[in-house]
Amino acid sequence: MKKVIVLLALMLSTAVVAEDKVQVISTELAPHLYMIKGAGGNMAAVVGPEGALVVDSQYEHMAPQIKAELESKQAGVQIKTLINTHFHGDHVNGNAALASGAQIIAHTNVxxxxxxxxxxxxxxxxxxxxxxxxxxxxNGVNLKLVTMPVSHTDGDLVVWFKDANVLHTGDLFFADRFPFIDLKSGGSVTGYINNVKLLLSQIDDKTKLIPGHGDLMDKAGLQRFLTMMEQTLAEVNALKAQGKTEDQIVAQGLSAQWKSWSWNFITEERWIRTLFKA
Ligand SMILES: [Zn+2]
Incomplete structure (x- = not known):
């Protein structure tokens, strides 16, 4: 019994250490414009003498680290504006801790x-x-917020930094992994694919893309993501047309080339079950 308790205590402390180890890392994309990675969805930040603006807020417990990162760019800086790309917890749970009293902008459905x-x-x-x-x-940075037709949820928006040729896609882009499409919150597979196509038509080879999850990407990365969605959807639809059930398609799996897109949150099985409902 004692051994079990010691083991449990050890596991708990490792979990805490692992969480503490999440580092907030910022990358400068243009003067005063940064991508910020930490836990949860990727953020963008505009920081300078006029104050700070952030896109999304990660989690409550990340707020001190995020504030410290902003202050490392501009001493004593205050967040004036927070923009939420959609309502999911990994993008909004830091709202109050980070930006209480600030202007918080989002799609009406958020x-x-x-x-x-x-x-x-x-x-x-x-x-x-x-x-x-x-x-x-x-701080000399121009932003354009654009709400999108239903796709990841029914309250998505993207943030353009046109002069810097940077786009924050929110969760309309999961870099090199299967996306989460929240069908229970008004999301849509066809809407999602259409929105990705629309964004692709609006960027060029030099555009820097801040995906909701994953590393900084370019147009080729978004094209790769679209190709994966179109081809896996075609695979599932072909099997459906043969009369296969959802469970039979899950058992069979997608073709081998898509294995690397599976991750702990959206496994191949979960992606197939999403596509089946398209
Ligand atoms: Zn999301």
């Missing part, structure tokens, strides 16, 4: 969904919502 969650802190709720386009400007 506020509806977060308000329906009684555990979500009021101080982290969007203060300004819209559908369509919205222009912002800070």
């Amino acid at each position: 506020l509806t969904r977060l308000k329906a969650d009684s555990k979500f802190p009021v101080a982290g709720l969007p203060t300004e919502t819209f559908v369509g386009e919205k222009a912002l400007h800070l």
Whole structure:
């Protein structure tokens, strides 16, 4: 019994250490414009003498590290504006800790969904919502927020930094891994694929893409992602046309070339089950 307790204590302490080890790392993409990686969805930040603007907020426990990273660029900087790309916890759970009292901007449906969650802190709720386009400007950086037709959820937006040729896609892009498409929150497989196609038509070979998850990407990476979705959807549809059930397709699996896209959250099985509902 004692051994079990010691082992449990050891496991718990390793888990805590592992969490503490998550480093917040920023990469400068243009003057005053950064990509910030940590735990949860990737962030973008505009930091300078006029203050800071961040896109998404990761988790509550990450807020001190994120603030320290912003202050390393500009001493004493305050977050003036936070933009949420959608309502998922790994993008909004740091809202209150990071940006309480600041302007928080999101798609109208984000506020509806977060308000329906009684555990979500009021101080982290969007203060300004819209559908369509919205222009912002800070520290010489121009931003354009554009809400997207239903795809990852029913409240997605992307953030363009046109002068710097940078796009934050939110979760419309999972770099080199199967995407999560939240069908229970108004998401749509065909809507998702259409939005990725639309974004591809709006960028060039020099565009820097901040995906919701994964490393900084370029157009070729987004094209690779689209090809994977189109071809795996075609595979599932072909098997469906042969009369195979969802479970039979899961048992058979996708062709071997897609194995590396599977990850702990969206495994091949989960991706097939998503595609089956398309
Ligand atoms: Zn998401």
